[in-house]
Amino acid sequence: MVAAVRRYGPALVLALCAGALLRISLFSTLYLRYVQPGLRPYLIASGVLLLVLGVVSALAAAGAHPHPDEHEHGDGHGHDHRDGPRVAWLLVVPALALLLFPPPALGSYSAERDAAARYEAQGIGTFPDLPKGDPVEITLSEFTSRALYDSSRTMEGRTLRMTGFVTKDDSTWYLTRLLISCCAADARPDKVEIHGTHAPAVDSWVTVTGTWVPNGEPGSDQAWPPVLSATEVKQVEQPENPYEKR
Structure with missing residues:
Protein backbone atom coordinates (compact mmCIF):
# COMPACT_ATOMS: atom_id res chain seq x y z
CA MET A 1 0.00 0.00 0.00
CA VAL A 2 2.75 2.40 0.97
CA ALA A 3 4.68 1.53 -2.16
CA ALA A 4 1.59 2.19 -4.31
CA VAL A 5 1.07 5.58 -2.69
CA ARG A 6 4.71 6.47 -3.31
CA ARG A 7 4.49 5.35 -6.91
CA TYR A 8 1.17 6.95 -7.83
CA GLY A 9 1.19 9.83 -5.34
CA PRO A 10 2.36 12.53 -7.80
CA ALA A 11 -0.31 11.45 -10.30
CA LEU A 12 -2.96 11.60 -7.58
CA VAL A 13 -1.94 15.10 -6.53
CA LEU A 14 -2.04 16.31 -10.14
CA ALA A 15 -5.44 14.69 -10.68
CA LEU A 16 -6.90 16.27 -7.55
CA CYS A 17 -5.64 19.73 -8.53
CA ALA A 18 -7.04 19.24 -12.04
CA GLY A 19 -10.39 18.13 -10.66
CA ALA A 20 -10.57 21.16 -8.36
CA LEU A 21 -9.88 23.60 -11.20
CA LEU A 22 -12.33 21.94 -13.59
CA ARG A 23 -15.01 21.69 -10.90
CA ILE A 24 -15.07 25.45 -10.34
CA SER A 25 -14.46 26.61 -13.92
CA LEU A 26 -15.75 24.02 -16.42
CA PHE A 27 -18.61 22.38 -14.55
CA SER A 28 -19.84 25.41 -12.58
CA THR A 29 -19.43 29.17 -12.20
CA LEU A 30 -17.87 28.94 -8.74
CA TYR A 31 -14.69 30.45 -10.16
CA LEU A 32 -16.47 33.81 -10.13
CA ARG A 33 -16.02 33.81 -6.35
CA TYR A 34 -12.29 34.17 -6.87
CA VAL A 35 -11.44 35.67 -10.27
CA GLN A 36 -12.82 37.75 -13.13
CA PRO A 37 -14.97 36.04 -15.81
CA GLY A 38 -12.28 36.60 -18.45
CA LEU A 39 -9.92 34.19 -16.69
CA ARG A 40 -12.21 31.17 -17.12
CA PRO A 41 -10.51 29.82 -20.30
CA TYR A 42 -7.13 29.89 -18.56
CA LEU A 43 -8.49 27.99 -15.56
CA ILE A 44 -10.03 25.34 -17.82
CA ALA A 45 -6.82 25.03 -19.84
CA SER A 46 -4.78 24.69 -16.64
CA GLY A 47 -7.13 22.00 -15.33
CA VAL A 48 -6.95 20.02 -18.57
CA LEU A 49 -3.15 20.30 -18.63
CA LEU A 50 -2.85 19.09 -15.03
CA LEU A 51 -5.18 16.19 -15.81
CA VAL A 52 -3.08 15.17 -18.81
CA LEU A 53 0.09 15.38 -16.73
CA GLY A 54 -1.56 13.25 -14.05
CA VAL A 55 -2.49 10.57 -16.57
CA VAL A 56 1.00 10.60 -18.07
CA SER A 57 2.53 10.37 -14.58
CA ALA A 58 0.28 7.42 -13.68
CA LEU A 59 1.12 5.56 -16.89
CA ALA A 60 4.83 6.17 -16.37
CA ALA A 61 4.59 4.89 -12.79
CA ALA A 62 2.67 1.80 -13.88
CA GLY A 63 5.30 0.89 -16.47
CA ALA A 64 8.32 1.65 -14.30
CA HIS A 65 10.59 -1.18 -13.14
CA PRO A 66 12.03 -1.30 -9.62
CA HIS A 67 14.84 1.20 -9.30
CA PRO A 68 18.23 -0.05 -8.14
CA ASP A 69 18.32 2.67 -5.52
CA GLU A 70 15.28 1.10 -3.80
CA HIS A 71 16.52 -0.89 -0.84
CA GLU A 72 15.49 -2.01 2.56
CA HIS A 73 16.94 -0.39 5.65
CA GLY A 74 17.52 -2.34 8.81
CA ASP A 75 14.21 -1.11 10.24
CA GLY A 76 12.35 -2.93 7.48
CA HIS A 77 11.08 0.17 5.69
CA GLY A 78 11.76 0.69 2.03
CA HIS A 79 13.34 3.85 0.76
CA ASP A 80 12.91 5.17 -2.77
CA HIS A 81 15.18 7.97 -3.89
CA ARG A 82 12.66 8.78 -6.61
CA ASP A 83 10.19 10.08 -4.04
CA GLY A 84 9.20 13.67 -4.74
CA PRO A 85 9.23 16.38 -2.08
CA ARG A 86 6.74 15.56 0.63
CA VAL A 87 5.66 19.19 0.83
CA ALA A 88 3.87 18.64 -2.50
CA TRP A 89 1.25 16.64 -0.59
CA LEU A 90 0.11 19.90 0.99
CA LEU A 91 -1.55 20.69 -2.35
CA VAL A 92 -4.07 17.98 -1.55
CA VAL A 93 -5.68 20.12 1.17
CA PRO A 94 -6.74 23.13 -0.98
CA ALA A 95 -7.61 20.80 -3.87
CA LEU A 96 -9.97 18.77 -1.69
CA ALA A 97 -11.42 21.98 -0.26
CA LEU A 98 -12.29 23.23 -3.74
CA LEU A 99 -13.70 19.85 -4.72
CA LEU A 100 -15.84 19.30 -1.63
CA PHE A 101 -16.32 22.63 0.16
CA PRO A 102 -15.60 25.61 -2.15
CA PRO A 103 -14.95 28.70 0.02
CA PRO A 104 -17.61 31.43 -0.31
CA ALA A 105 -17.03 34.80 -1.90
CA LEU A 106 -15.50 37.52 0.27
CA GLY A 107 -18.01 39.35 2.44
CA SER A 108 -18.39 41.84 5.25
Missing part, protein backbone atom coordinates in the same frame (compact mmCIF):
# COMPACT_ATOMS: atom_id res chain seq x y z
CA TYR A 109 -15.23 40.75 7.10
CA SER A 110 -13.05 41.59 4.09
CA ALA A 111 -14.89 44.87 3.55
CA GLU A 112 -14.52 45.99 7.17
CA ARG A 113 -10.76 45.38 7.14
CA ASP A 114 -10.52 48.21 4.62
CA ALA A 115 -13.38 50.32 5.91
CA ALA A 116 -11.32 53.50 5.70
CA ALA A 117 -10.68 53.04 1.96
CA ARG A 118 -11.10 56.14 -0.18
CA TYR A 119 -11.13 56.67 -3.87
CA GLU A 120 -7.91 58.03 -5.24
CA ALA A 121 -8.28 61.45 -6.80
CA GLN A 122 -9.94 61.05 -10.15
CA GLY A 123 -10.57 64.69 -10.90
CA ILE A 124 -13.87 66.52 -10.83
CA GLY A 125 -15.77 66.53 -14.10
CA THR A 126 -19.00 65.79 -15.90
CA PHE A 127 -20.58 62.38 -16.45
CA PRO A 128 -23.00 61.23 -19.15
CA ASP A 129 -26.68 61.57 -18.34
CA LEU A 130 -28.34 58.55 -16.79
CA PRO A 131 -30.78 56.54 -18.93
CA LYS A 132 -34.33 57.86 -18.99
CA GLY A 133 -36.97 56.31 -16.78
CA ASP A 134 -36.98 55.55 -13.07
CA PRO A 135 -35.75 53.57 -11.27
CA VAL A 136 -32.33 53.43 -12.93
CA GLU A 137 -30.31 50.25 -12.40
CA ILE A 138 -26.81 51.33 -11.41
CA THR A 139 -23.72 49.64 -9.98
CA LEU A 140 -22.23 50.72 -6.68
CA SER A 141 -19.00 51.75 -8.38
CA GLU A 142 -20.83 54.04 -10.80
CA PHE A 143 -22.96 55.47 -8.00
CA THR A 144 -19.98 56.30 -5.81
CA SER A 145 -18.01 57.76 -8.74
CA ARG A 146 -20.89 60.06 -9.67
CA ALA A 147 -21.59 60.97 -6.03
CA LEU A 148 -17.96 61.91 -5.39
CA TYR A 149 -16.84 63.48 -8.65
CA ASP A 150 -19.80 64.50 -10.82
CA SER A 151 -19.90 68.30 -10.89
CA SER A 152 -23.19 68.21 -12.85
CA ARG A 153 -24.95 66.12 -10.18
CA THR A 154 -26.65 63.93 -12.78
CA MET A 155 -28.09 61.61 -10.10
CA GLU A 156 -29.91 64.35 -8.20
CA GLY A 157 -33.67 63.82 -8.17
CA ARG A 158 -33.46 60.41 -9.85
CA THR A 159 -34.66 57.11 -8.38
CA LEU A 160 -31.80 54.61 -8.31
CA ARG A 161 -31.58 50.87 -7.71
CA MET A 162 -28.47 48.95 -6.61
CA THR A 163 -27.62 45.47 -5.38
CA GLY A 164 -25.01 44.54 -2.81
CA PHE A 165 -24.48 42.90 0.58
CA VAL A 166 -25.03 44.42 4.01
CA THR A 167 -22.28 45.68 6.31
CA LYS A 168 -22.70 47.60 9.57
CA ASP A 169 -20.76 50.17 11.56
CA ASP A 170 -22.34 50.82 14.97
CA SER A 171 -25.81 52.22 14.19
CA THR A 172 -25.14 52.78 10.47
CA TRP A 173 -25.51 50.21 7.74
CA TYR A 174 -24.08 50.15 4.25
CA LEU A 175 -24.82 48.57 0.92
CA THR A 176 -21.44 47.12 -0.03
CA ARG A 177 -19.80 45.51 -3.02
CA LEU A 178 -16.23 44.34 -3.50
CA LEU A 179 -14.39 45.59 -6.57
CA ILE A 180 -11.66 43.48 -8.15
CA SER A 181 -9.21 44.05 -10.99
CA CYS A 182 -8.08 40.45 -11.42
CA CYS A 183 -9.01 38.20 -8.51
CA ALA A 184 -10.30 38.20 -4.95
CA ALA A 185 -6.79 38.88 -3.65
CA ASP A 186 -6.96 42.50 -4.88
CA ALA A 187 -10.54 43.12 -3.73
CA ARG A 188 -11.42 46.60 -2.46
CA PRO A 189 -14.70 47.51 -0.75
CA ASP A 190 -17.11 50.04 -2.18
CA LYS A 191 -19.99 51.10 0.05
CA VAL A 192 -23.03 53.35 0.18
CA GLU A 193 -24.50 54.57 3.45
CA ILE A 194 -28.21 53.76 3.60
CA HIS A 195 -30.74 56.00 5.39
CA GLY A 196 -34.46 55.59 5.98
CA THR A 197 -34.72 51.83 6.72
CA HIS A 198 -33.67 49.32 9.34
CA ALA A 199 -30.58 47.27 8.64
CA PRO A 200 -31.05 43.74 7.28
CA ALA A 201 -28.80 40.95 8.52
CA VAL A 202 -25.06 41.40 7.94
CA ASP A 203 -23.82 39.68 4.76
CA SER A 204 -27.34 39.29 3.37
CA TRP A 205 -27.76 40.40 -0.25
CA VAL A 206 -30.33 43.10 -0.93
CA THR A 207 -31.54 45.35 -3.72
CA VAL A 208 -32.06 48.91 -2.51
CA THR A 209 -34.17 51.54 -4.27
CA GLY A 210 -33.92 55.19 -3.30
CA THR A 211 -32.55 58.65 -4.05
CA TRP A 212 -29.09 60.09 -3.69
CA VAL A 213 -28.50 62.53 -0.81
CA PRO A 214 -25.81 65.06 -1.89
CA ASN A 215 -23.32 65.64 0.88
CA GLY A 216 -20.41 68.06 0.58
CA GLU A 217 -18.68 69.42 -2.50
CA PRO A 218 -17.55 66.97 -5.20
CA GLY A 219 -14.12 65.60 -4.37
CA SER A 220 -14.24 66.69 -0.71
CA ASP A 221 -13.89 64.44 2.32
CA GLN A 222 -17.47 65.31 3.28
CA ALA A 223 -18.74 63.58 0.14
CA TRP A 224 -17.57 60.20 1.46
CA PRO A 225 -19.30 57.86 1.99
CA PRO A 226 -22.10 58.63 -0.47
CA VAL A 227 -25.61 58.39 0.96
CA LEU A 228 -28.78 56.87 -0.43
CA SER A 229 -32.19 57.55 1.10
CA ALA A 230 -33.94 54.20 0.66
CA THR A 231 -37.60 53.76 -0.20
CA GLU A 232 -37.43 49.99 -0.66
CA VAL A 233 -35.09 47.21 0.47
CA LYS A 234 -35.63 43.75 -0.98
CA GLN A 235 -33.65 40.67 0.01
CA VAL A 236 -32.25 38.77 -2.98
CA GLU A 237 -30.01 35.80 -3.73
CA GLN A 238 -26.28 36.39 -4.10
CA PRO A 239 -25.63 37.14 -7.78
CA GLU A 240 -23.66 34.63 -9.83
CA ASN A 241 -20.78 37.10 -9.95
CA PRO A 242 -20.57 38.72 -6.50
CA TYR A 243 -17.87 41.22 -7.52
CA GLU A 244 -17.81 44.37 -9.62
CA LYS A 245 -14.92 45.12 -11.95
CA ARG A 246 -12.92 48.22 -11.16
Whole structure:
Protein backbone atom coordinates (compact mmCIF):
# COMPACT_ATOMS: atom_id res chain seq x y z
CA MET A 1 0.00 0.00 0.00
CA VAL A 2 2.75 2.40 0.97
CA ALA A 3 4.68 1.53 -2.16
CA ALA A 4 1.59 2.19 -4.31
CA VAL A 5 1.07 5.58 -2.69
CA ARG A 6 4.71 6.47 -3.31
CA ARG A 7 4.49 5.35 -6.91
CA TYR A 8 1.17 6.95 -7.83
CA GLY A 9 1.19 9.83 -5.34
CA PRO A 10 2.36 12.53 -7.80
CA ALA A 11 -0.31 11.45 -10.30
CA LEU A 12 -2.96 11.60 -7.58
CA VAL A 13 -1.94 15.10 -6.53
CA LEU A 14 -2.04 16.31 -10.14
CA ALA A 15 -5.44 14.69 -10.68
CA LEU A 16 -6.90 16.27 -7.55
CA CYS A 17 -5.64 19.73 -8.53
CA ALA A 18 -7.04 19.24 -12.04
CA GLY A 19 -10.39 18.13 -10.66
CA ALA A 20 -10.57 21.16 -8.36
CA LEU A 21 -9.88 23.60 -11.20
CA LEU A 22 -12.33 21.94 -13.59
CA ARG A 23 -15.01 21.69 -10.90
CA ILE A 24 -15.07 25.45 -10.34
CA SER A 25 -14.46 26.61 -13.92
CA LEU A 26 -15.75 24.02 -16.42
CA PHE A 27 -18.61 22.38 -14.55
CA SER A 28 -19.84 25.41 -12.58
CA THR A 29 -19.43 29.17 -12.20
CA LEU A 30 -17.87 28.94 -8.74
CA TYR A 31 -14.69 30.45 -10.16
CA LEU A 32 -16.47 33.81 -10.13
CA ARG A 33 -16.02 33.81 -6.35
CA TYR A 34 -12.29 34.17 -6.87
CA VAL A 35 -11.44 35.67 -10.27
CA GLN A 36 -12.82 37.75 -13.13
CA PRO A 37 -14.97 36.04 -15.81
CA GLY A 38 -12.28 36.60 -18.45
CA LEU A 39 -9.92 34.19 -16.69
CA ARG A 40 -12.21 31.17 -17.12
CA PRO A 41 -10.51 29.82 -20.30
CA TYR A 42 -7.13 29.89 -18.56
CA LEU A 43 -8.49 27.99 -15.56
CA ILE A 44 -10.03 25.34 -17.82
CA ALA A 45 -6.82 25.03 -19.84
CA SER A 46 -4.78 24.69 -16.64
CA GLY A 47 -7.13 22.00 -15.33
CA VAL A 48 -6.95 20.02 -18.57
CA LEU A 49 -3.15 20.30 -18.63
CA LEU A 50 -2.85 19.09 -15.03
CA LEU A 51 -5.18 16.19 -15.81
CA VAL A 52 -3.08 15.17 -18.81
CA LEU A 53 0.09 15.38 -16.73
CA GLY A 54 -1.56 13.25 -14.05
CA VAL A 55 -2.49 10.57 -16.57
CA VAL A 56 1.00 10.60 -18.07
CA SER A 57 2.53 10.37 -14.58
CA ALA A 58 0.28 7.42 -13.68
CA LEU A 59 1.12 5.56 -16.89
CA ALA A 60 4.83 6.17 -16.37
CA ALA A 61 4.59 4.89 -12.79
CA ALA A 62 2.67 1.80 -13.88
CA GLY A 63 5.30 0.89 -16.47
CA ALA A 64 8.32 1.65 -14.30
CA HIS A 65 10.59 -1.18 -13.14
CA PRO A 66 12.03 -1.30 -9.62
CA HIS A 67 14.84 1.20 -9.30
CA PRO A 68 18.23 -0.05 -8.14
CA ASP A 69 18.32 2.67 -5.52
CA GLU A 70 15.28 1.10 -3.80
CA HIS A 71 16.52 -0.89 -0.84
CA GLU A 72 15.49 -2.01 2.56
CA HIS A 73 16.94 -0.39 5.65
CA GLY A 74 17.52 -2.34 8.81
CA ASP A 75 14.21 -1.11 10.24
CA GLY A 76 12.35 -2.93 7.48
CA HIS A 77 11.08 0.17 5.69
CA GLY A 78 11.76 0.69 2.03
CA HIS A 79 13.34 3.85 0.76
CA ASP A 80 12.91 5.17 -2.77
CA HIS A 81 15.18 7.97 -3.89
CA ARG A 82 12.66 8.78 -6.61
CA ASP A 83 10.19 10.08 -4.04
CA GLY A 84 9.20 13.67 -4.74
CA PRO A 85 9.23 16.38 -2.08
CA ARG A 86 6.74 15.56 0.63
CA VAL A 87 5.66 19.19 0.83
CA ALA A 88 3.87 18.64 -2.50
CA TRP A 89 1.25 16.64 -0.59
CA LEU A 90 0.11 19.90 0.99
CA LEU A 91 -1.55 20.69 -2.35
CA VAL A 92 -4.07 17.98 -1.55
CA VAL A 93 -5.68 20.12 1.17
CA PRO A 94 -6.74 23.13 -0.98
CA ALA A 95 -7.61 20.80 -3.87
CA LEU A 96 -9.97 18.77 -1.69
CA ALA A 97 -11.42 21.98 -0.26
CA LEU A 98 -12.29 23.23 -3.74
CA LEU A 99 -13.70 19.85 -4.72
CA LEU A 100 -15.84 19.30 -1.63
CA PHE A 101 -16.32 22.63 0.16
CA PRO A 102 -15.60 25.61 -2.15
CA PRO A 103 -14.95 28.70 0.02
CA PRO A 104 -17.61 31.43 -0.31
CA ALA A 105 -17.03 34.80 -1.90
CA LEU A 106 -15.50 37.52 0.27
CA GLY A 107 -18.01 39.35 2.44
CA SER A 108 -18.39 41.84 5.25
CA TYR A 109 -15.23 40.75 7.10
CA SER A 110 -13.05 41.59 4.09
CA ALA A 111 -14.89 44.87 3.55
CA GLU A 112 -14.52 45.99 7.17
CA ARG A 113 -10.76 45.38 7.14
CA ASP A 114 -10.52 48.21 4.62
CA ALA A 115 -13.38 50.32 5.91
CA ALA A 116 -11.32 53.50 5.70
CA ALA A 117 -10.68 53.04 1.96
CA ARG A 118 -11.10 56.14 -0.18
CA TYR A 119 -11.13 56.67 -3.87
CA GLU A 120 -7.91 58.03 -5.24
CA ALA A 121 -8.28 61.45 -6.80
CA GLN A 122 -9.94 61.05 -10.15
CA GLY A 123 -10.57 64.69 -10.90
CA ILE A 124 -13.87 66.52 -10.83
CA GLY A 125 -15.77 66.53 -14.10
CA THR A 126 -19.00 65.79 -15.90
CA PHE A 127 -20.58 62.38 -16.45
CA PRO A 128 -23.00 61.23 -19.15
CA ASP A 129 -26.68 61.57 -18.34
CA LEU A 130 -28.34 58.55 -16.79
CA PRO A 131 -30.78 56.54 -18.93
CA LYS A 132 -34.33 57.86 -18.99
CA GLY A 133 -36.97 56.31 -16.78
CA ASP A 134 -36.98 55.55 -13.07
CA PRO A 135 -35.75 53.57 -11.27
CA VAL A 136 -32.33 53.43 -12.93
CA GLU A 137 -30.31 50.25 -12.40
CA ILE A 138 -26.81 51.33 -11.41
CA THR A 139 -23.72 49.64 -9.98
CA LEU A 140 -22.23 50.72 -6.68
CA SER A 141 -19.00 51.75 -8.38
CA GLU A 142 -20.83 54.04 -10.80
CA PHE A 143 -22.96 55.47 -8.00
CA THR A 144 -19.98 56.30 -5.81
CA SER A 145 -18.01 57.76 -8.74
CA ARG A 146 -20.89 60.06 -9.67
CA ALA A 147 -21.59 60.97 -6.03
CA LEU A 148 -17.96 61.91 -5.39
CA TYR A 149 -16.84 63.48 -8.65
CA ASP A 150 -19.80 64.50 -10.82
CA SER A 151 -19.90 68.30 -10.89
CA SER A 152 -23.19 68.21 -12.85
CA ARG A 153 -24.95 66.12 -10.18
CA THR A 154 -26.65 63.93 -12.78
CA MET A 155 -28.09 61.61 -10.10
CA GLU A 156 -29.91 64.35 -8.20
CA GLY A 157 -33.67 63.82 -8.17
CA ARG A 158 -33.46 60.41 -9.85
CA THR A 159 -34.66 57.11 -8.38
CA LEU A 160 -31.80 54.61 -8.31
CA ARG A 161 -31.58 50.87 -7.71
CA MET A 162 -28.47 48.95 -6.61
CA THR A 163 -27.62 45.47 -5.38
CA GLY A 164 -25.01 44.54 -2.81
CA PHE A 165 -24.48 42.90 0.58
CA VAL A 166 -25.03 44.42 4.01
CA THR A 167 -22.28 45.68 6.31
CA LYS A 168 -22.70 47.60 9.57
CA ASP A 169 -20.76 50.17 11.56
CA ASP A 170 -22.34 50.82 14.97
CA SER A 171 -25.81 52.22 14.19
CA THR A 172 -25.14 52.78 10.47
CA TRP A 173 -25.51 50.21 7.74
CA TYR A 174 -24.08 50.15 4.25
CA LEU A 175 -24.82 48.57 0.92
CA THR A 176 -21.44 47.12 -0.03
CA ARG A 177 -19.80 45.51 -3.02
CA LEU A 178 -16.23 44.34 -3.50
CA LEU A 179 -14.39 45.59 -6.57
CA ILE A 180 -11.66 43.48 -8.15
CA SER A 181 -9.21 44.05 -10.99
CA CYS A 182 -8.08 40.45 -11.42
CA CYS A 183 -9.01 38.20 -8.51
CA ALA A 184 -10.30 38.20 -4.95
CA ALA A 185 -6.79 38.88 -3.65
CA ASP A 186 -6.96 42.50 -4.88
CA ALA A 187 -10.54 43.12 -3.73
CA ARG A 188 -11.42 46.60 -2.46
CA PRO A 189 -14.70 47.51 -0.75
CA ASP A 190 -17.11 50.04 -2.18
CA LYS A 191 -19.99 51.10 0.05
CA VAL A 192 -23.03 53.35 0.18
CA GLU A 193 -24.50 54.57 3.45
CA ILE A 194 -28.21 53.76 3.60
CA HIS A 195 -30.74 56.00 5.39
CA GLY A 196 -34.46 55.59 5.98
CA THR A 197 -34.72 51.83 6.72
CA HIS A 198 -33.67 49.32 9.34
CA ALA A 199 -30.58 47.27 8.64
CA PRO A 200 -31.05 43.74 7.28
CA ALA A 201 -28.80 40.95 8.52
CA VAL A 202 -25.06 41.40 7.94
CA ASP A 203 -23.82 39.68 4.76
CA SER A 204 -27.34 39.29 3.37
CA TRP A 205 -27.76 40.40 -0.25
CA VAL A 206 -30.33 43.10 -0.93
CA THR A 207 -31.54 45.35 -3.72
CA VAL A 208 -32.06 48.91 -2.51
CA THR A 209 -34.17 51.54 -4.27
CA GLY A 210 -33.92 55.19 -3.30
CA THR A 211 -32.55 58.65 -4.05
CA TRP A 212 -29.09 60.09 -3.69
CA VAL A 213 -28.50 62.53 -0.81
CA PRO A 214 -25.81 65.06 -1.89
CA ASN A 215 -23.32 65.64 0.88
CA GLY A 216 -20.41 68.06 0.58
CA GLU A 217 -18.68 69.42 -2.50
CA PRO A 218 -17.55 66.97 -5.20
CA GLY A 219 -14.12 65.60 -4.37
CA SER A 220 -14.24 66.69 -0.71
CA ASP A 221 -13.89 64.44 2.32
CA GLN A 222 -17.47 65.31 3.28
CA ALA A 223 -18.74 63.58 0.14
CA TRP A 224 -17.57 60.20 1.46
CA PRO A 225 -19.30 57.86 1.99
CA PRO A 226 -22.10 58.63 -0.47
CA VAL A 227 -25.61 58.39 0.96
CA LEU A 228 -28.78 56.87 -0.43
CA SER A 229 -32.19 57.55 1.10
CA ALA A 230 -33.94 54.20 0.66
CA THR A 231 -37.60 53.76 -0.20
CA GLU A 232 -37.43 49.99 -0.66
CA VAL A 233 -35.09 47.21 0.47
CA LYS A 234 -35.63 43.75 -0.98
CA GLN A 235 -33.65 40.67 0.01
CA VAL A 236 -32.25 38.77 -2.98
CA GLU A 237 -30.01 35.80 -3.73
CA GLN A 238 -26.28 36.39 -4.10
CA PRO A 239 -25.63 37.14 -7.78
CA GLU A 240 -23.66 34.63 -9.83
CA ASN A 241 -20.78 37.10 -9.95
CA PRO A 242 -20.57 38.72 -6.50
CA TYR A 243 -17.87 41.22 -7.52
CA GLU A 244 -17.81 44.37 -9.62
CA LYS A 245 -14.92 45.12 -11.95
CA ARG A 246 -12.92 48.22 -11.16
